[in-house]
Amino acid sequence: MDGFRVVRRQTPHRWVGLIVLPAALLIALAFCSLLLMIQDKSPVEAAVVLFQGGFGSLYALQDTMLKAIPIFLCSLGVSIAFRMKVWNIGAEGQFALGGVGATWAVLTFPGLPMPLMLALMLACAAVTGGLWGMLPGLLKLKFGLNEIISTLMLNYIGIEFMRYLVYGPWKDPGSMGFPMTAMFPEEAVFPEVIGYVHAGLIVCVIAAVAVSVFLQRTRLGFELCAAGENPRAARYARIPYGFLLVFVLTVSGALAGMAGCVEVSATFNRLQPSLCTGYGYTAIVVAWLSRLRTPSIALFSIFLAGLLVGTDNLQVDLQVPAAFGGILEGFILLCVLAGQFFYSYTFVRTGRKQGGAA
Amino acid sequence: MTWDIFVALLAATVLAGTPLLYATMGELITERSGVLNLGVEGMMIMGAFFAFIVQFKTGNPWLATLAAGLGAACIGLLHGVVCLVFQGNQTVSGLALTIFGVGLSDYLGAPFIGEKTVGFQPFDIPLLSDIPVLGEVLFQHDPLVYLSYLLPWAVMWFFRRTSLGLALCASGESPDAVQAAGLDPVKMRWLGIFAGAFFVGVGGAYLSLCATHMWTQNLTAGKGWIAVALVIFAFWRPRRAMFGAYLFGGIMAFQLRLQALGTTIPSSLMMMLPYALTILALLFSSARGKGRSAPAALGDNIAPGA
Amino acid sequence: MRFLNCAAAVLAVCGMALSPLASSAHAEExxxxxxxxxxxxxxxxxxxxxxxxxxxxxxxxxxxxxxxxxxxxxxxxxxxxxxxxxxxxxxxxxxxxxxxxxxxxxxxxxxxxxxxxxxxxxxxxxxxxxxxxxxRMYQARYLTGMVAGAMTKKNEIGYVASFPIPEVVRGINAFTLGVRAVNPDAKVRVVWTRTWYSPDDEKKAAEGLLDVGVDAIAQHQDSAGPQTAAEARGAYSVGYNTDMSAAAPKAHLVAAVWDWNKFYKKFIDEYRAGTWKNGNYWYGIKDGIVDISAYGAMVPEDVRAKVDAVKADIISGKYQVFTGPVKDQEGKVRVAEGQVAPDDMLLSMDWFVEGVIGTTK
The missing domain is CATH 3.40.50.2300 (Response regulator)
Structure with missing residues (x-):
């Protein structure tokens, strides 16, 4: 009887992703079809409805883009931290704080002309989001506090802080006592650029270019990747690990903060408690699915946003619960994670003599 | 605050801390075997769901508890497949497990939202429940609460006195050494994931069978994540984990009573309290607890064919 | 030419995609x-x-x-x-x-x-x-408050509330006015849960209130968690949304309930007849949209009679809930004697009346 043995590849395989990724997606879809069949719903019909809802029309595509923009920015942020193996789970809270920063700019400096106002909002959001990201970095550096926990706890605290502001000091007197700020003036709303996709798209492009240039063309960017690959070697090479740690978390938070700014400005036009709907967590899924590569992050942001948008359609047409999107998202990630095994390992046939050696 | 309110607060603390205690102890076992499983929230809510369904269909709460443990363990085994077999990243896999578990429980549970069930009923332990103060605080609860008292000691005994427990902890510290001793560290990690997820599931069962006697979505409401934090707070020590679970439960119970007594602190700030105090407690303990750190191989996969 | 063809095809596809929103054919059909x-x-x-x-x-x-x-x-x-x-x-x-x-x-x-x-x-x-x-749920709240005020022995009632927004604050105020109309010494303690629907948290909030010494629980929450907490401790409870007596048969005094069917039926009938007018509608007990449920068996006859009389007055318009003098927590008069609070004030209410223990922040 022949056996198989697991062998580490000498160099990571380049095109294995072309097989692994679709295979993982297929397995995930098969599992979800099974779930649909339990509830007597046709998986084929569901797949059609899902695709139509997410990508099947110009409107669907625009909606998908709208959802992809904040996911992309958050994901770009966490991917920088992940490169250094710093686990920033806190994009959700940094996103909320970004919304707070942008709103502060609008409330404090009303009447600025649009370009100045938008730039100021983005800057403020980047600062508040960045500070919220920097905090866990400092806590890890000074006290050795695990960043998974601190970023997670800061999510809860950040969102409650945002709520505190809209329920209290920032509540619009004209809103009949409801928890929300006043509508932003026109100058503080990102204009629509393609269809009703807003200028947040431009922010995404600029951020993506800036991050790519930083990682590939600057010394700090290079050191950052090196520190992630091998922290011990990095220390010998005198790479400032502590500085980098705080730096990546700050940048990560700043990007999530900008996502928050774009979201309050362009889609809410005001700050209200329902700002946070889990983009920060989806961003982590996206970052990992795309193996931290910027172009792939863009693709997967759109892909996952489309899935989430498409599940709306599932609900309206087939009365499939909204939770279906989460199952799909989680299971795809699990399958892809397992599939990534084949990037660095391969199975080798072994003869009878060596059988069972593994 | 009068004495009566204080005693009632302590009793409420035990109740609020119990699901956290089970979940924390579960994650602690998993992490001691060297596997970081951030899917606690997902496994816990699936546990709550399985418990509810089995209770709903059979009417037997003990069977329901068992189903919760086994069901959550099955979900947890997905983590094992991804991380132990396919060498996936443990942090991300756990996160995916949470997203998956929360979604799945919502989806499968949708037809049952709002359905009620009997579950466990509190009963006073004879004699012990008559002790002043202590009786009211500790011995007038549900059976799952009573079992949870024994859990930290049972886990300690398992870690220290059984060869299996020793091997499990060793897999978290140095898988190579375990291998050298002729044992399979991967098997130990499977055990860690399975046993850990089992207790996490029982924590979920407590929520649907004892705390609410019903099913609804988002029943765990972030308790799984708190458990992950408490494991670190506890320095991976079972008795400290018990303390942490009650501390956190106590803060939540205290917050509500402070409001009831008429505090003027805004409710948003009250909601931040448990999370802010968790960070503070972690800071305080990590400043004092240098040297009692995580299992050395926590989060590292064991490469196959090595 | 080929390019133009392609472009035309793309445009046509876009047009098809756009059409569902733009077309009015749908509406007529x-x-x-x-x-x-x-x-x-x-x-x-x-x-x-x-x-x-x-x-x-x-x-x-x-x-x-x-x-x-x-x-x-x-x-x-x-x-x-x-x-x-x-x-x-x-x-x-x-x-x-x-x-x-x-x-x-x-x-x-x-x-x-x-x-x-x-x-x-x-x-x-x-x-x-x-x-x-x-x-105008506050009308039903007022009536349920009267029942709770008459039944409490400790003169302290707990109120498990979701979020500090006007709708909820208004309900708490009306409830408290009802309580104090029959029992001027009684107080209402408020705990915010910051959730609309979380059975565990709501139940725990009610238990916190009961520990502090209230003997009746009211709620502005969507689950029956507070009801079961009251039942387990032998206290009274006041339900919300629907008749919650099944969850707490021994505790449930009465509930403030919604009946949206009347509204939706009226809407469909008028919409079909083409007589429906869009606008701002705020329906009260009179319209049957809000009401109180059946009383629990423990509510004595005289209390029922008293509450039913006020209900009849509210329906006939003889009595209005926020009739002055209404004082806030600091004792400041918010609605002067003989005046009735205007709807604007009710819709944006962010202060508690006298007798409430808690904060609207």
């Missing part, structure tokens, strides 16, 4: 067949707020020529906007959304889809094709 889409913020299976509306949807479904669908657990904001857009594009000619946070999205979509009728519950924006509607 659908005049015979009314398609109603409901959007809820929480799952409907909860016997709470969304459930009470979904009863209305199910009733519509039974009516001839009416077709319905619904989306539950839709987050407020862009997701709601998309949900509305999705329904509009599928030819739904009536969209109902039942959470305050949907208001902006609805107003925006109402402007873009002038042929579609929008019904928004609990907000304040309305237009040519958008109605805002709500119920």
């Amino acid at each position: 659908a005049a015979k067949n009314i398609k109603v889409g409901f959007i809820y913020v929480s799952p409907v299976g909860d016997e709470g707020w969304s459930w009470t509306h979904d009863q209305g949807r199910k009733m519509m479904e039974e009516m001839p020529g009416v077709e319905t669908t619904m989306m539950e657990s839709v987050p407020e904001g862009p997701d709601a906007e998309r949900a509305i857009k999705n329904m509009c594009s599928k030819g739904y000619n009536v969209i109902v959304a039942t959470s305050f946070g949907y208001m902006d999205a609805m107003a925006k979509m109402a402007k873009r889809n002038p042929k579609v009728t929008f019904l928004h519950c609990s907000g304040y924006k309305h237009s040519e094709n958008m109605t805002c509607y709500f119920g």
